[in-house]
Amino acid sequence: MNFDFSEDQKLLQQTARDYLAEHSSLDLMREVLESDATYSDTLWKRTAEMGWLGATIPEEHGGAGFGPLELALLAHEVGRALSPIPFSSSVYLATEALMLAGTPEQCARYLPRLASGELIGTFALSERPGRASTSHLETQFNGNQLTGTKFPVSDGQIAGLAIIVAREGESTSLVMVELDAPGVTCESLESLDPSRGLARLSFANAPAERLGEAGTGTRLADSLLDRAATLMAFEQIGGAERALEITREYCLDRYAFGRPIASFQALKHRLADLYVAIELARSNAYYAAWALDTGNAELGTAACAARAAASDAFELAGREIIQMHGGVGFTWEYDCHLFYRRAKLLSVALGSADLWREKLIQRLAA
Amino acid sequence: MDFTDTPEEAAFRAEARSWLEANAPQAQPTGRLMSMEDPEAVKEQQDWQALKADAGWACLTWPEEYGGRGANAIQNVIWNQEESRFRTRVNIFSIGLGMLGPTIMTHGTEAQKARHLRPMLRGEEIWCQLFSEPGAGSDVAGLRTQCVPDGDDWVCNGQKIWTSGAHYSRWGALVARTDPDAVKHAGISYFILDMESPGIEIRPIQQIDGGAGFSEVFFNDVRIPGENLVGSINDGWRCAITTLMNERASLGTSVQGLGVEALIELARNTNWQDGTALDDPGVRRRLADFFIRSKGLQYTGYRSLTAISRGATPGPEGSIGKLVGAPLGQEMASFAVDLQEESGAVRGADAALEGAWQASYMGSPAMRLAGGTDEILRNIVAERVLGLPSEMRADKGMAFREIPTGSDR
């Protein structure tokens, strides 16, 4: 048994960490948060140059030809840095969707541009508040045109390509739309984490094409979401780990009642619990990554476990970083809220932890 | 990352399996662990241990010179996986093999190693751990049992408590105070105690689940030969730490109790209004949570195993195993009883699964206490993994005899 990443993979991770420490500080996240932009174009281009956007794209399409394990570690680092880039939308979702279901021609058309960062991709299932179902969608595809509204779409205002789950006749299909096509309107929404944009995308007979066979939308979306959930779990764990580090430092530095607050057992025990939550999530995420990498059938349950555990851990970290900072934790000036926002945004991005728990039981009970 | 056996691991597994198939007694009836108050059960375990020892399977991780196999951590796990298909009984040798044997290997004299390790390995002589006292559990260094020198011997007076297996143990590892004027950690020594010595009285303690696996042990002028001192005089705390470190490493990388698969089966088979409990959203949410924590624990075990097999020493992060597994076992048992609604309060033969979940509910509090309480484990994670300050101590720098106790209140 070997339940660890290889030395080469760890080296890649360290390189990514060092690179992001230099080019994606929390100040960069804050800069985007405080501006009208919804991502850092400079950092996006840099990550493209580093080859990360095409990490799992085959070399023939301009990618690095890595496997999901390497991508998972990059996701972890992007998560640690709270990088203000549409990495999850474009890489785990749009790119993975094309590789999962695209024809060779579709792959050749889009993958090189996704790898170079020139094209940003995204994915849209939800249409309104509440839990979405792939079998009750209003957005309709008629074979070559798409009509309907998706709300909210992550990074929709900067994306050029969207993978849409839509109704086609009596069943469901995955559909691709170029967002500069006629009949597409995009409206920016206010985001809980303004360093990651949200948009409403409306389609009125917009030209679109199918991804995969007609009627396979539910199966493909499920499979795509399992992959994305696994990678997203790494991103969340990265964020949670960083929040724990910052909280720990603060507790060691801050004194009250003549002693560091880190010496109060109430805080020590909660930091220990947070550490444990993160490590359990990490272990679940490793297992899901292994299942993804080897095509093991357990991915279905492993992805659910990884995703729910990672959402819970990052959200816990987001709450604790504020609480343990005291009043300054609630100020705009301190960075605590950056974690609190990002944790919630990522939690709901692919559906809440409860949704993944429900999926898990459906699969275990099946 | 790779979970499949390497060719060497597969060969090892095949060897273990074929030996077990040829030699192991018939598989135990599933589920319930047989009580160790029954001398028959102890005897049966000893026979099995001796059979394993003759073939080199008694304690795989021990060096060959002491009768072990010098096996690595992964091989040990493979063996445990294979053996668990045949045996479901609690292991009465684990305190000796997992904790006390390694302490003697590290700190004992050559004569002690030569005298004790083989019979311990073969299960001929069972060992118990005489650490906790009525006034010293979590704060075990606060122990008061005293040993005073008398010629070449020591004379011991005092009391231990919660000693698991005292009634069937031939030897005990005893920590006792040998200098009450020193600060508390500095006045302790570590002894090997013959449990048949005159002056020892063992009184079994009734547990909340009806069992009596542990006892009070009283010492009344018990003589301990000088050659039974482990390590040097007043250096016993260092030896005790070795025991405790091995304890944390050997306890739990899995959920204590019946396991999440069994719980899901219970929900599937439990009537719930018009369907089964597995249809209920509230039940499903809890089950998912139990599954996620159980798997997280299992895979965390794989991670540390991978690190250990590459030569890392088991670190304090090993405390996660029991810190997560023990409360999880208790929560799952409690939930399983709830699932049975009013029938949940029935235990024994008329209960679902012959009361296995009720038994688990009643037994589960022990795991959160024994071998370091949840709170102590959180301190360990906070201090040794996260590097947070250690607890403020009211007894710091004081001579042991000056330290306040509850009786001063």
Ligand SMILES: Cc1cc2nc3c(=O)[nH]c(=O)nc-3n(C[C@H](O)[C@H](O)[C@H](O)COP(=O)(O)OP(=O)(O)OC[C@H]3O[C@@H](n4cnc5c(N)ncnc54)[C@H](O)[C@@H]3O)c2cc1C
């Ligand atoms: C089934 C079982 C088997 C056992 N077998 C053995 C054995 O074979 N040999 C042996 O020597 N002992 C054995 N023990 C004893 C066990 O190690 C002790 O019970 C345990 O260490 C707790 O000590 P205590 O009972 O004195 O409780 P206390 O230490 O008095 O603890 C009471 C409560 O206070 C809390 N507490 C104490 N200190 C702190 C602190 N610093 N911070 C926060 N909270 C704190 C504890 O967590 C607990 O909740 C066994 C116990 C059980 C239940």
